[in-house]
Amino acid sequence: MGKFSRHRPLLEDNRLEVGGNTIGGSLVCSGNTPPPTNDGHPNTVTGVRTGQCSIL
Numbered sequence: 001m002g003k004f005s006r007h008r009p010l011l012e013d014n015r016l017e018v019g020g021n022t023i024g025g026s027l028v029c030s031g032n033t034p035p036p037t038n039d040g041h042p043n044t045v046t047g048v049r050t051g052q053c054s055i056l
Helices: none
Strands: 027-029 049-051
Parallel strands (some): 027 049
């Protein structure tokens, strides 16, 4: 096992994460800065996806 050291804090992504969910309806997002992400985990949505969530 190697040694790990960190001299300054790591910045985390502050975006809302909406990923890996099964949504029985529509997924609608707007007004989020920065826009939400699914972090590579697609959602299953039975309704429509609109606004910032259209690509999630």
